[in-house]
Amino acid sequence: MTQTPLPPPLHDALVQLLGPSGVLTNPADTEAFCVDWRALYHGKCAAVLRPANTAECAQAVALCHAHNVPMVPQGGNTSMVGGATPDSSGLAVVISTTRMNQIHSIDHADLTMTVDAGVTLKAAQDAASAQGLLLPLSISSEGSADIGGILATNAGGNNTVRYGNARELALGLEAVLPDGSVLDLMRKLRKDNTGYALRQLLVGSEGTLGLITQAVIQLQPAPRSRETALCAVENPQGALNLFAAFRKQDPSAIHAFEFMSGTSMALVNNLIEGASLPLEAPAPAYVLVELASPRADDSLRSLMEDILGSALEEGLVTDAVLAESESQRQSLWMIREEHAEAQKRAGASVKNDVSVPLAAIPEFIADATKACEALIPGIRVAPFGHIGDGNIHFNLVQPEGADPAAFLAQDHAMMDTVAAIVRKLGGSFSAEHGVGQLKTYMMPSWRGGAELQTMRQIKAAIDPQNLMNPGKVLPPA
């Protein structure tokens, strides 16, 4: 009756543990868990397990461990790098966290939220917001991505410039280790120097060292004032100089500092309805800056006006518009958020989620633009992204009217061209998205030697049978 290669004793034990609806084996039920949302990877699995709490999860993992069955942790299935998709062998089980979805408490003294892994980021944000607090992490997939997944991948997003990545927000953590034992690090302590940083190690390990089941997330008071401006600048160096001007006055006021190239902005203005440029004329580059503070006084407005006033006088900023209402603010953010969609409508594109030191950004964009234009005449180099973190989405859009397939056939040439320049400048080939299975092949050349060796030693020590999310992060030895 069951359509699974799981050993019958394991299958029966799992059904007894998790109930019939906790063990999916029908391909119609499991298929959605075996394909990533970008449909880059089509895997197979022996079953999808849906534990409802940590105890069930731990017992399920222990059973799989005893039977030597590989396990693929999966949250909202929004990985950009195939990090939560099983391979094509069909031997692994997917362990879905979606049933573990309780928000246990919000602590106003500690400003923390205790939450299960399967709660979506959006649900957690909303729960904080309903109590006048802010969960300061925002990514475009937040409606589906869950807390376990954002921690497993150390998610970033628009507010990293102010609050750091997911790792910095996790004050406590609980995870099930590959052998089914429970690692309980659910402490609410800002200072605790009692041994190795296991919490930080689990965060960002992409499910290869354990399955995150719960977390204590640090919250912030909700902003009571906010100022948002779209600014025209001459080039990336101008954007960086403007960032430095804001940072010099008050780094903690900068909640977002986003860069958009003129090329990418033109695509938005031309291809997205209702996204016309609210400035007098197109510019070579743009910055969207948002200041925010829990303070209700008007000092943020004067800070914004003072800095932009000086920048306009000096010619650093050539034009700027300040949001005068929440709806104007949302319009400015819409312009930023539509860059991915506009690029999609412009034809085939190749994405590079890279980071470099701030000082190297102008050289990176100039050199990489030149190299890509030399590689493919007519290519539209359309970078944008979180310039305050040094994180540029260096996206490449096909020449107008060109054949998309022919363009995409050169994707590796384009990616390698960009990567070579990133590397020369001390950057990273994955700023936000992680390694998953898409980028494991890059690990030996970029993170080789003692670094990769140490990662392998840690993996082998914690997961000697290589059962937890095999094939992710670390390439085959």
Added chain:
Amino acid sequence: MTQTPLPPPLHDALVQLLGPSGVLTNPADTEAFCVDWRALYHGKCAAVLRPANTAECAQAVALCHAHNVPMVPQGGNTSMVGGATPDSSGLAVVISTTRMNQIHSIDHADLTMTVDAGVTLKAAQDAASAQGLLLPLSISSEGSADIGGILATNAGGNNTVRYGNARELALGLEAVLPDGSVLDLMRKLRKDNTGYALRQLLVGSEGTLGLITQAVIQLQPAPRSRETALCAVENPQGALNLFAAFRKQDPSAIHAFEFMSGTSMALVNNLIEGASLPLEAPAPAYVLVELASPRADDSLRSLMEDILGSALEEGLVTDAVLAESESQRQSLWMIREEHAEAQKRAGASVKNDVSVPLAAIPEFIADATKACEALIPGIRVAPFGHIGDGNIHFNLVQPEGADPAAFLAQDHAMMDTVAAIVRKLGGSFSAEHGVGQLKTYMMPSWRGGAELQTMRQIKAAIDPQNLMNPGKVLPPA
């Protein structure tokens, strides 16, 4: 001629590598490296090695590794827990980082400093300050403690409430692993999701996984405005409520938020010259709050006055004094900083560097006070510390006129009494100071099970011969 148990070929190779002054074997030269500054531990060593750069350090470690010689990394030798002191066997070498003391660069675009492990924290702070920047970590031993040591122990201090511990400040890291290979993580990237968090793991591992040789430290713009106030409150809950009031308005303005019990303050006022209480009358408890911002406008002053005004009206604060000059500010800080000295002058004392969740602080202080007073009638319970981080130095001073030795003979009873309450409340037995050799015995009961097991697995994987700082952090299996 040499007075060392080192195998002659190893000794000769080390002298050839490091020069005669780089290999100390004369007991008169090595003795200072074998005793911790509190003189709790008197160890011996086979030699003190003093490499001048990473390459020398790596080769020296490789040589010791090949000869199976244990190594004890040592920076400024300011550990509070014997973390940098060799054992009494005399078999280990101490590897001192004091010769590796170059500040390589300060990057104004990235706001980072690239620095050798052996640079003292004070020297690094001064170098940042000379360029209008702030290295936002401050501890009382900063004149001796070096960058390698503060990272190895994940140091905290007065500004953790705003900027986090040392771990949060280290953007890049270089370390020599136990086999002599160099782990180069000297990247200046705020976003880099390419594998396991080795940097975070090395930080706080107290030299047991490798020897930190260089770091990239994140800096901040120097404050241009600062407001400092000493406030009288009714009890620890009052201090916490005041903290919440400041945090609700602007967490990022709070550079320090320190608690002092009335008992501890009375010792300072009575025993330290020039440290009279600048308030009308003694109170049950006090808070020293410092706001700071790189903004030069006057909004910080109004923020301080608004919050304290409301707090005085509500009776949350019963009296307060604001520093009206830099010298008044320093006087207020002097009162805070003299607590350790005042307790020393009051006789024998027992120190507990503990943390609990913020919400649990009032219960912790009340219960631990009651329990200690029941244990030793007349004991002076004199807590103070970084209440904004939940970190209380719960110090116990002998009864007036009692015999110091008799009091100290009960130190374990006192520590265990305090620890039991900390543990019940989900706290930590070492908030700032680490484990070293002083507290390894507490690891199995506090961090046992999967947590200690995982730490042991990592240690065995990276240092299978147990050569790097053996006997620290992890107790014998």
